Amino acid sequence: MIEIKNISKSYSNGENRVHALRGLSTQIAQGEFIAITGPSGCGKSTLLHLLGGLDVPDEGDITFHDESIVSGNDRSLTLFRRTHIGIVFQFFNLLPTLTVEENVLLPLMLKSIPHQEAVGRARELLTTVGMSSRHHHFPHQLSGGEMQRTAIARALIHRPAILLADEPTGNLDSKTGALILSLFQEIAGTGDTTLILVTHSPEVAACARRQIQMSDGQITSDHTP
């Protein structure tokens, strides 16, 4: 489903150039649950951003169902994200001016789904993640775990083909983190969504069916435990 061909990405850091990814290649099948691990600065978040269409590589290609996602313009990348990608961030990244329900509805409003239908789906999803009683609250009124559950609901509402999670438990206590992980396992269990999770925690990585280890911008190990 996703093919990554020899991608490289670097950033300038003042006078220095940081090579985040160096000629990385791999393939990802539909429905896989992958954990990408590695030390800080190894390029795992950069890889996630490229997979999510948030950025484009300097070299190489990424294809989704045999169609390149990096060769298009900003509009095509935006459409790709809107249609096929759901992202869960370490710091939740909910919009502070919207309620829980409104945050979850965002992707469907962008796709012009009829409002009644969208609200129905949002409430259903919020029930699934255990947030149905908080749907009129604002993010600043929620705990970390509640915010992350809301973020997961937002990332799934439009039924994306790929769910990306960047250190989703990094800002949570262990109990809440475990709850979130179990949610991810449920999602992965359906087989409908490809779940790619970036983490530096071996315990979190162990929940995935496939583990890719990275170091210095390259894949050092790729195995199914």
Add this chain to the structure above:
Amino acid sequence: MHWFFSTLILRQLLRHPGLAILNITGVALGVAVFLSIQIANESSLRAFRNTLDVVAGKSQLEIIGTLGRFDEKAMETVMATEGVSAATATIEEVCAVMESPESNKPPQPSTYLRILGIDIFSNQAFRPLDFKDGKPGSAGFEISSLETLLKNHRSISITQSMADKRGLKAGDTINILVNQETIPLLIASTFTPDEGAIGADEHLAIMDIAAAQELFNAVGLLNRIDIRTDEWLTEGKLRERLDSIKTQITPFLPKNIIIQAPDRRGNKVEKMLWAFQLNLTALSLLSLVVGMFLIYNSMTTSVVRRRKEIGILRACGMSSSDVQTLFLAEAAILGFIGIILGWALGLGIAHSLTGAVAQTIRSLYLTVSIETLTIPFWLYPGVFIIGMGAVLLSAYGPAREAAQIAPTESFATGNLHQRSLLNARRSFEIGLAICIISGLSALGALYFYPPLGFFSALSLILGVAFFCPLILKTGCGLISGFCLGKGWLLPGLAARQIAQALNRTSVAVAALMAALSMMVGVSIMIHSFRSTVDAWIAQTVKADILVSSSAQLLIGPRASLSPAMVDTLRKHPDIRLVDTYAEKKITYAGQTIKAAAIPLRQVPAQNNLRLLDTTAEAMVEQIARGDGVLISDVFARKFKVTRGDILIVDTPSGKKKLKIISRYRDYTTELGIILMDESLMKKLWGDYLPQNMGLYLKDPAKLEPIRAMLIGQFAPQGELMVYSNGELKTKILDIFDQTFAITYVLRTIALVIAGLGIFQTLTVLVSERTRELGILRSIGVSQTQMKRLIITEAALLGFASGATGLIAGVILSFILCYVINLAFFRWTIEWALPVGLLFWTIPSVIMISALAALIPARRAAKLKIVECIQSE
């Protein structure tokens, strides 16, 4: 502290120069407008005082007539008075200079001369004038200029400055208009006033007094006698001597002549101009007030943006007062730079503003010519104090807020959100209290102290500004709820964002609202006034042809029409009726007013006077019975008199009791008019010399032939202005529009400053929300949608400003028309709404706001998603 200042404040300013420039621009514009208006006001007053200085010279006392010229026999009394060491007589007149603009065009008034007829010998003790005997090498001109002035009764000396500007020299001829006759005068010489006279008026000219008396048909009459006593007296002794002279002379002077110190004449003029200049000052201060909103907005933003920094500083041990000082210092730096730039800009625009102010003064009050700009000494520290005061006042609130941020609070955004809600409610209550104060001030202005009217207007604007947070919160809350409920993401998100960022958005809206309310209020006031005057013109200007001296536009109603011309026209077979109007400036209750006269018996037939207390027929009956007069409604308000009251008026034939028959509506002058029948003016003043004439034709189709006849027979040299009814109405309204030209400039500047506020707010909102904007982009909002989001926010801000500004402006117009106008000028204004203008106000503001958002919108769309979502 220095280290903190340079690392935290200066570095921040250098990192965000755009916002600093915006702040500086707001202050600079506000300061520039205030400064230029003060320069214009002072320059016009100084120009008049300079004229007085040169005219009065070294006079220590002056004798003048309260009703115009007086008998020169008073000079004998003066010369016989003990203590008088020197005295000189003067006659004075202002005449238009007639010049042909091109060789094939008839002459027309091009400038004016203020002619002093002086006793050349006795004058030297008062105003030494350096006469020049022509320029070296001038052909055949060897006679001394003084001899020429004495021998040739049609000769004159003009200033070197006037001669240079018109390419004239001694020996040339200059044509002046005197009582509808063009008189050529030989230029005997040029002169420069005494070095002691500051910036003397180039329009001054000198003639021998006897020649001037003959020329102005004033033989045996004087305008003024100047008096000096011994020079070696100490100040105390001098005062005693002058008092003694006054005491000796006064019993021998006729009733209509007074003796006074020369500067008292200037005081009367300053009083006359005071209201006009105060209004201009108030308008100019509004630009500064709008600039203050800008400073407040940017300082608040600065505090919010740096709250983490402040928290860290506090955690490290910096005191709250030091934090407050740092932010005030930042504001002070920006304010200082803005004031310096404002000075430069203000001097630049002072020239054009001074021209506009001078034109208005000439149209409404007196003849004045401003040659040089005068910067009063107090303005140097004054502008700095006012400007810096405004800046620090605006910055105080945000600086105090910064000082109150606790180290732990600075890391939680939730508190800021909640604080916005609290502020909105409390802000509304404060606004309500201020609006009540505004209402009370309005009453105070009408009954006790007129300047309270400005305070009322300012408090209204301030009060409505305090309503803005709650208006935005409620309005945007409703809009966002509705839009998001319908699935309309962008408008819903935009409205929600505005409601959640009240600390910034409400200030931007308040600033634009303040500028708009002034624009709307002044527009309604001007429109109301204009339509009232228009209706008045329709009723009172009914003659088919209107005639006056062509000099009137330059020198006001000084030149009278020839009585012989009036008589001739009365007998013309095509002219049904000749209406005339004469006026004189007199003093009543210590103030300058006008005594005017028309043939009141013609009023019923022409219906050209809007009487307020009686009918035209009843008025004519009462006039026939005794010495009754009409008073303008402005006069009635100014002196608090009404129908049936008795006025005691100084006339050349003594004090006269005149009964008020009725008030009438008038818009020709704010000085106030006592209107009488022409026969009464003849009786009391000894003459009736009309300055204006209206001709009613038997056949209106004969207008052009009669106009041609008038010009051909009575004004071949361009001595008359002849207007058709339509032309005069247009002319009057042109003059009306001209007098308000200055207000259009001032309100435009205020709008520009407010527009900058919208731009600033949006720029800051974008930079503060990079993470949120990145999130939106990450979940699929396109660049186009991002731009639309920001522009929608701007449009909503514009709509909020427009709606509140419109309502506040309508209320403000009532204060302008029925409080400030009545308290200062006393015109009757029938309030009218310019529907067309107001219809476009809100759409225009929305468009301006959307335009202001283009750059911030583009920036938002171009944000790099990854950098945004990774930022905290």
